Amino acid sequence: MVIATKLHHHRLLLSQTQSTKDPKPQGGEEEEEKLITIITQLYNTISNLPSLHPSPQVNSIFSSLVSTCIPSYPSLSLSSLSPSTLSMRSHLISLCSSAESFLELHYSSILLQLSLTSSSLLPHLPVFPYFSNYLSLSLLESSLLFSHLLQPPPLIAFLGSGPLPLSSIILASRHFPSSTFHNFDIDPSATAKASALVANDNSLAARMEFITADASAIGDRLRSYGVVFLAALVGLEKEQKVGVIEHLSRHMAPGAMLVVRSAHGARMFLYPVVEPADLKGFEVLSVYHPDDEVINSVIVARKIGAAVDQSCKCREGKKMEEMGLEEIQSEA
Numbered sequence: 028m029v030i031a032t033k034l035h036h037h038r039l040l041l042s043q044t045q046s047t048k049d050p051k052p053q054g055g056e057e058e059e060e061k062l063i064t065i066i067t068q069l070y071n072t073i074s075n076l077p078s079l080h081p082s083p084q085v086n087s088i089f090s091s092l093v094s095t096c097i098p099s100y101p102s103l104s105l106s107s108l109s110p111s112t113l114s115m116r117s118h119l120i121s122l123c124s125s126a127e128s129f130l131e132l133h134y135s136s137i138l139l140q141l142s143l144t145s146s147s148l149l150p151h152l153p154v155f156p157y158f159s160n161y162l163s164l165s166l167l168e169s170s171l172l173f174s175h176l177l178q179p180p181p182l183i184a185f186l187g188s189g190p191l192p193l194s195s196i197i198l199a200s201r202h203f204p205s206s207t208f209h210n211f212d213i214d215p216s217a218t219a220k221a222s223a224l225v226a227n228d229n230s231l232a233a234r235m236e237f238i239t240a241d242a243s244a245i246g247d248r249l250r251s252y253g254v255v256f257l258a259a260l261v262g263l264e265k266e267q268k269v270g271v272i273e274h275l276s277r278h279m280a281p282g283a284m285l286v287v288r289s290a291h292g293a294r295m296f297l298y299p300v301v302e303p304a305d306l307k308g309f310e311v312l313s314v315y316h317p318d319d320e321v322i323n324s325v326i327v328a329r330k331i332g333a334a335v336d337q338s339c340k341c342r343e344g345k346k347m348e349e350m351g352l353e354e355i356q357s358e359a
Contacts, residue, residue: 059103063112065095066296070119079126081133089126096293099318103292105300116296117264123297124260128217131191135220138191139227148228149200152193161193162201163321168286169202171313171327172254175284179203180253185210186242186271187258190220192235194256199234207234209252215239242271249278259288259298259323269305276308281332285309289324291316301326 069092079085134155141151152158183203185195188210195208212218222237242261262268289301303311309328316324
């Protein structure tokens with residue numbers, strides 16, 4: 028398993044990200060206590076908002092929350108939190124999930140109208156305020172994947188695609204131009220929104236399908252996918268997330284790749300945490316914890332059960348922290 032703590036050239040990709048806070052590592056109990064105090068105050072403010080729909084007030088408070096959680100607190104973990112802080116964190120992630128959903132719904136409608144006027148979706152995507160972050164995360168995920176893949180799979184699944192499937196759109200258009208993406212979401216309105224949005228772009232519509240389904244209810248169909256992406260907000264609670272991963276382990280094809288979005292350090296107040304040990308039935312190949320404005324950690328794993336071609340581009344013997352993202356891409 029490769030554990031990546033830094034990709035030295037990755038920061039060059041983030042010149043357009045919105046946060047200007049320098050994510051320097053933080054440490055010590057005093058700093059962590061101050062952090063939790065600030066997050067708790069922000070949580071109380073968010074809990075008392077009359078609405079989580081996009082507005083100047085909502086946008087400002089969530090921007091403050093994200094900026095607070097960007098600096099690295101390497102010693103901060105779930106086990107170090109008090110029961111009351113754990114309870115607050117759980118509710119905060121739920122609030123963040125709702126706010127993110129409202130934000131995606133809002134911009135899905137805006138992008139739909141823009142694409143109707145031009146019969147093209149891709150040129151309008153930068154309208155979304157966090158588009159550059161999605162670009163960086165998708166580049167990171169695809170680069171890590173291609174370091175372990177011989178060739179792009181014909182079929183890719185994205186679980187938890189939402190009403191604005193930016194990740195799938197970027198991955199399909201920039202990194203997997205020959206692959207077909209099947210996008211799953213439990214919410215039928217989200218699936219309908221996403222399908223209508225992509226239908227206006229002929230370059231994407233032929234390779235994107237949207238299906239309403241619970242991730243834990245997708246059965247043998249999972250065996251047809253060479254890569255499965257698991258969105259960060261599929262399974263907000265630990266037990267739910269582990270349950271989804273166990274289901275994928277039972278139904279994915281041996282040798283297929285799983286990409287899981289997680290969180291590390293203070294970022295665990297924004298998204299659920301997935302540990303490598305949670306991926307039973309999978310061989311964990313890479314773990315990457317960002318130290319910049321990209322929030323999600325990334326875990327890449329392979330379903331156990333089949334011999335792997337020795338010509339596979341795996342780098343278990345080389346520390347990824349010694350490599351830049353450009354070097355990873357050159358090997359892919």
